[in-house]
Amino acid sequence: xxxxxxxxxxxxxxxxxxxxxxxxxxxxxxxxxxxxxxxxxxxxxxxxxxxxxxxxxxxxxxxxxxxxxxxxxxxxxxxxxxxxxxxxxxxxxxxxxxxxxxxxxxxxxxxxxxxxxxxxxxxxxxxxxxxxxxxxxxxxxxxxxxxxxxxxxxxxxxxxxxxxxxx
Amino acid sequence: xxxxxxxxxxxxxxxxxxxxxxxxxxxxxxxxxxxxxxxxxxxxxxxxxxxxxxxxxxxxxxxxxxxxxxxxxxxxxxxxxxxxxxxxxxxxxxxxxxxxxxxxxxxxxxxxxxxxxxxxxxxxxxxxxxxxxxxxxxxxxxxxxxxxxxxxxxxxxxxxxxxxx
Numbered sequence: 001x002x003x004x005x006x007x008x009x010x011x012x013x014x015x016x017x018x019x020x021x022x023x024x025x026x027x028x029x030x031x032x033x034x035x036x037x038x039x040x041x042x043x044x045x046x047x048x049x050x051x052x053x054x055x056x057x058x059x060x061x062x063x064x065x066x067x068x069x070x071x072x073x074x075x076x077x078x079x080x081x082x083x084x085x086x087x088x089x090x091x092x093x094x095x096x097x098x099x100x101x102x103x104x105x106x107x108x109x110x111x112x113x114x115x116x117x118x119x120x121x122x123x124x125x126x127x128x129x130x131x132x133x134x135x136x137x138x139x140x141x142x143x144x145x146x147x148x149x150x151x152x153x154x155x156x157x158x159x160x161x162x163x164x165x166x167x
Numbered sequence: 168x169x170x171x172x173x174x175x176x177x178x179x180x181x182x183x184x185x186x187x188x189x190x191x192x193x194x195x196x197x198x199x200x201x202x203x204x205x206x207x208x209x210x211x212x213x214x215x216x217x218x219x220x221x222x223x224x225x226x227x228x229x230x231x232x233x234x235x236x237x238x239x240x241x242x243x244x245x246x247x248x249x250x251x252x253x254x255x256x257x258x259x260x261x262x263x264x265x266x267x268x269x270x271x272x273x274x275x276x277x278x279x280x281x282x283x284x285x286x287x288x289x290x291x292x293x294x295x296x297x298x299x300x301x302x303x304x305x306x307x308x309x310x311x312x313x314x315x316x317x318x319x320x321x322x323x324x325x326x327x328x329x330x331x332x
Contacts, residue, residue, distance in 0.1 A: 005187040015218045015246060019211040026204040027194050051183045058241060081180040089245035091260060092267050111248025111256065114204040118195050125188045128177035135170045 006031045008050035010041040012059040038062025046078050057088040065102045072103035072139045083124040103139025215250035223288050233276050237266045255291040257306050265313045272320040
């Protein structure tokens with residue numbers, strides 16, 4: 001049941017936090033925990049756990065990017081695979097890219113609409129992402145489309161063989 | 168030697184409990200739930216509008232400090248859309264964009280640019296429906312002004328908005 005889903009809302013603005021809580025409650029989610037900073041959220045995540053996190057980007061002390069990075073990469077993280085939806089009004093490309101590279105699962109741009117929120121939650125449950133672990137990154141696979149492969153000239157040895165066979 | 172990337176498939180890490188997923192799936196497809204959520208958003212508008220008005224007041228008092236200016240402008244752009252003040256959200260977003268570019272270029276803030284945005288925000292947040300068109304005109308003028316200022320800064324352009332995917 002949706003009531004047993006544990007959601008963590010991390011947002012320093014009390015009005016937006018209240019709105020997000022009310023929206024999740026309207027979906028039937030009962031177990032909603034709130035934090036106003038990344039530090040507080042990490043503690044709550046350790047104490048209570050969460051099946052889904054909605055976090056702001058800009059916060060005092062520990063912002064949403066540092067929080068996401070810690071959840072994904074810290075050895076003490078209780079669940080590095082937890083889906084994280086970043087709810088943000090930030091449109092500056094460098095911040096969006098930094099959030100993506102920290103390991104955010106989905107972006108939800110403000111203003112929040114019912115459609116956009118439902119779409120992001122649907123993505124999480126219908127198309128859970130593969131995770132990538134390498135030296136510089138741990139988080140959801142950032143390649144979103146099946147066609148995210150090189151479109152450049154084929155230069156590998158076996159490419160040449162394939163082309164020869166085809167012709 | 169570089170560590171090879173490891174791919175961890177969804178079947179190989181803990182997922183949300185299946186009963187939760189099934190219940191959520193049904194809930195997200197229920198039009199009554201969507202209607203209820205829309206009512207929640209509508210009910211939140213009044214509180215958000217008050218918060219936006221307070222942030223605009225603080226913005227007017229923060230003109231000496233670019234970081235405070237950015238923080239207040241960012242708060243306005245984050246709240247104003249859901250407060251039913253789309254023009255205010257767009258004007259605040261323009262100001263954020265300008266302040267971000269100025270900071271990255273290591274240049275001083277042009278007080279005329281911030282003053283024009285603050286005046287426009289005051290008008291847009293107090294506007295009734297009849298003055299929304301005026302706010303749209305002001306927003307277009309400010310957009311042109313910010314674009315010109317950013318060109319003068321000669322910093323890489325950033326998009327005015329981003330798509331989630």
